[in-house]
Amino acid sequence: xxxxxxxxxxxxxxxxxxxxxxxxxxxxxxxxxxxxxxxxxxxxxxxxxxxxxxxxxxxxxxxxxxxxxxxxxxxxxxxxxxxxxxxxxxxxxxxxxxxxxxxxxxxxxxxxxxxxxxxxxxxxxxxxxxxxxxxxxxxxxxxxxxxxxxxxxxxxxxxxxxxxxxxxxxxxxxxxxxxxxxxxxxxxxxxxxxxxxxxxxxxxxxxxxxxxxxxxxxxxxxxxxxxxxxxxxxxxxxxxxxxxxxxxxxxxxxxxxxxxxxxxxxxxxxxxxxxxxxxxxxxxxxxxxxxxxxxxxxxxxxxxxxxxxxxxxxxxxxxxxxxxxxxxxxxxxxxxxxxxxxxxxxxxxxxxxxxxxxxxxxxxxxxxxxxxxxxxxxxxxxxxxxxxxxxxxxxxxxxxxxxxxxxxxxxxxxxxxxxxxxxxxxxxxxxxxxxxxxxxxxxxxxxxxxxxxxx
Amino acid sequence: xxxxxxxxxxxxxxxxxxxxxxxxxxxxxxxxxxxxxxxxxxxxxxxxxxxxxxxxxxxxxxxxxxxxxxxxxxxxxxxxxxxxxxxxxxxxxxxxxxxx
Ligand SMILES: Cc1cc2nc3c(=O)[nH]c(=O)nc-3n(C[C@H](O)[C@H](O)[C@H](O)COP(=O)(O)OP(=O)(O)OC[C@H]3O[C@@H](n4cnc5c(N)ncnc54)[C@H](O)[C@@H]3O)c2cc1C
Numbered sequence: 001x002x003x004x005x006x007x008x009x010x011x012x013x014x015x016x017x018x019x020x021x022x023x024x025x026x027x028x029x030x031x032x033x034x035x036x037x038x039x040x041x042x043x044x045x046x047x048x049x050x051x052x053x054x055x056x057x058x059x060x061x062x063x064x065x066x067x068x069x070x071x072x073x074x075x076x077x078x079x080x081x082x083x084x085x086x087x088x089x090x091x092x093x094x095x096x097x098x099x100x101x102x103x104x105x106x107x108x109x110x111x112x113x114x115x116x117x118x119x120x121x122x123x124x125x126x127x128x129x130x131x132x133x134x135x136x137x138x139x140x141x142x143x144x145x146x147x148x149x150x151x152x153x154x155x156x157x158x159x160x161x162x163x164x165x166x167x168x169x170x171x172x173x174x175x176x177x178x179x180x181x182x183x184x185x186x187x188x189x190x191x192x193x194x195x196x197x198x199x200x201x202x203x204x205x206x207x208x209x210x211x212x213x214x215x216x217x218x219x220x221x222x223x224x225x226x227x228x229x230x231x232x233x234x235x236x237x238x239x240x241x242x243x244x245x246x247x248x249x250x251x252x253x254x255x256x257x258x259x260x261x262x263x264x265x266x267x268x269x270x271x272x273x274x275x276x277x278x279x280x281x282x283x284x285x286x287x288x289x290x291x292x293x294x295x296x297x298x299x300x301x302x303x304x305x306x307x308x309x310x311x312x313x314x315x316x317x318x319x320x321x322x323x324x325x326x327x328x329x330x331x332x333x334x335x336x337x338x339x340x341x342x343x344x345x346x347x348x349x350x351x352x353x354x355x356x357x358x359x360x361x362x363x364x365x366x367x368x369x370x371x372x373x374x375x376x377x378x379x380x381x382x383x384x385x386x387x388x389x390x391x392x393x394x395x396x397x398x399x400x401x402x403x404x405x406x407x408x409x410x411x412x413x414x415x416x417x418x419x420x421x422x423x424x425x426x427x428x429x430x431x432x433x434x435x436x437x438x439x440x441x442x443x444x445x446x447x448x449x450x451x452x453x454x455x
Numbered sequence: 456x457x458x459x460x461x462x463x464x465x466x467x468x469x470x471x472x473x474x475x476x477x478x479x480x481x482x483x484x485x486x487x488x489x490x491x492x493x494x495x496x497x498x499x500x501x502x503x504x505x506x507x508x509x510x511x512x513x514x515x516x517x518x519x520x521x522x523x524x525x526x527x528x529x530x531x532x533x534x535x536x537x538x539x540x541x542x543x544x545x546x547x548x549x550x551x552x553x554x555x
Contacts, residue, residue, distance in 0.1 A: 047485035051465065137513050149459065233508075379505040445519070448530065
C-alpha cells in the first residue's frame with residue numbers, strides 16, 4: 001500500500017460503525033482487532049463451532065448484535081480487515097502492529113481509536129485467590145465459552161453490569177448467593193432524573209433486579225467488602241452491611257467490578273491532551289463533540305473515549321468517521337452529524353445518572369488493610385504504596401511507580417492503576433486528580449520473546 | 456482435583472488432547488486454554504512474586520494474570536489462546552529456547 005492508511009483500531013460497535021462510514025465515502029480503511037472475531041465486548045462472538053442462538057447469547061440485545069455482525073460481514077470485503085492483530089505502539093511514522101509473532105509498522109494518515117474499556121476494580125483483601133474474576137470476565141466465560149466461573153457465585157461491586165451478569169448467571173442455572181452493591185440505594189433516587197433520559201434502559205435494569213429478587217437472590221446495597229477467604233480457592237466473602245453488621249457469605253466464586261475504565265494508552269502515546277473527568281474520576285483524552293482529539297488526524301470513539309455504552313459507541317463511531325472524512329476533504333452532510341450528536345445527548349445524561357447511582361467507591365481505598373495486594377502482577381500492597389507516599393515522598397503516581405513499581409507490571413496498571421491512585425491520594429490527603437495519572441508506554445501489552453521485527 | 460469452571464452446554468464439540476505439566480488433559484475444540492485447564496483444575500499458575508496460586512482475572516487480555524508457557528518456553532495468554540491438538544503446556548516458566 002503506497003498511500004498512508006486511514007486506520008480504525010478496535011472492531012467493537014464503535015470501530016465497526018466508523019469503518020462502515022469510511023467505506024460509504026469510498027475509502028478502504030484498515031480495521032485492526034486484537035481478538036479473532038468482530039463484535040467487541042458486548043457483541044462478542046462465540047467460537048465458530050458453538051451453536052447457541054443469538055437470543056441465548058445476547059438476550060434483549062440479540063437484534064442489535066445480529067445487525068452489527070451482519071453489517072460487518074457485508075463490509076468485510078471492502079476493508080483491510082486484520083484480526084488477531086495488536087496495535088502495540090504508535091509514532092508519527094507508523095502504527096506498530098503485531099500479528100502471528102511478527103511486528104510491522106503501518107504508515108497512517110488518520111486514525112480512529114475505538115479501543116473500548118476494561119473493568120474498573122477496587123481491590124478486596126484476598127482478591128488474588130483463584131475463583132475471583134472481573135464481572136466482565138465472568139460474563140465472557142458464559143458468553144464466549146459456555147462456562148460458569150462457579151456454581152455458587154457472589155457478585156460484588158457496583159454498576160449495571162453487576163445486576164446484568166448476576167441475572168445472566170442465575171438464568172444459566174447458577175445458584176447466585178448474593179449481589180452486593182457498594183453503592184447505597186438512595187443514590188438511585190438522586191440519579192433518577194438523569195437515568196430517565198433512557199427510559200427503556202432504566203426499565204431493563206429494574207427488570208433484572210426484580211427478577212433476581214423473585215428468584216430469592218439476596219440483594220444488598222451500601223456494603224463494605226472486608227475480605228475474601230479460602231485455601232487455594234474462594235470459599236467465602238466477609239462484608240459489612242449498610243447497618244454496620246458483619247456478614248459472611250459462602251461461595252465458590254466472586255465476580256468483582258465497579259464500572260468501566262477506558263483503554264487510552266494509544267492516545268497517550270500519540271501525546272493527545274488528557275483531562276480529569278470528575279464524574280468518572282478518571283483521566284480521559286480531551287475530544288470535541290465529534291470525537292476529534294487534540295492531535296491532528298487522531299479521533300476517539302466509543303468506550304475508549306468515554307464509557308457510555310454500546311448504542312452510544314455506534315453513534316460515536318459513525319460521528320468520528322464523519323469528522324475524519326470532513327478533515328480529509330470529503331463532503332459530509334451537516335444533517336447527518338447533527339443527528340448523531342442529538343442521538344448521543346441523552347446517552348451522555350444517562351451515563352451521568354449511572355455514575356451517580358453507582359459511583360466508583362473511592363472511599364474504600366483508605367480503609368484497605370496494608371497487606372491488601374493492589375498490583376496483581378507484582379504483588380505490590382496498599383502498605384507499599386502508603387510507604388512510598390510517606391517515607392519516599394512520592395507526590396504522584398509516576399513517581400510512586402518509579403519507587404515501588406505499582407503500575408509497572410505486565411498489565412501496565414490496567415487493573416490496579418485507578419485503585420493505586422486512590423490509595424496514594426488518600427495516604428497523602430489530596431484529591432485524586434492531584435496524584436496525576438499513569439503514563440502509557442509502548443508496547444501497550446507485552447510482546448512475545450520471539451517477536452520478529454520486519455524492516 | 457475439581458475444576459473452578461463449570462460447563463453449561465456446548466458439550467458436543469470435538470475433543471482435543473493436550474498435555475499440561477506432563478499430564479494428559481482432554482479439552483473441547485473452541486475452548487480457550489484457560490477454560491480447558493480450569494474446568495479440571497483450580498489454578499493456572501503461581502505468581503512469580505508471592506508464589507500464590509492464580510487463575511486469571513479479566514478473561515479479556517488486559518490483566519496478563521493467566522500466562523502459561525509452552526514446553527519451548529514461549530509464553531501464552533491462556534484466556535485468549537484457543538486449544539490445539541497436541542499442545543504441551545507448562546504452568547511454570549522455563550527458559551525460552553527458541554525451539555518450537
Ligand atoms: C468486559 C465487559 C463486558 C461488557 N458487557 C456489557 C453488556 O453485557 N451489556 C452492555 O450494555 N454493555 C456491556 N459492556 C459495555 C459495552 O461493552 C460497551 O459499551 C461497548 O461494547 C463499547 O463498544 P466499543 O466499540 O467502544 O468498545 P469494545 O466493544 O470494547 O471494542 C473495543 C475493541 O478494541 C479492541 N482493541 C482494544 N485495544 C486494541 C489494540 N491496542 N489493538 C487491537 N485491538 C484493540 C478490543 O479487542 C475490542 O474488540 C461491557 C464492557 C466490558 C469491558
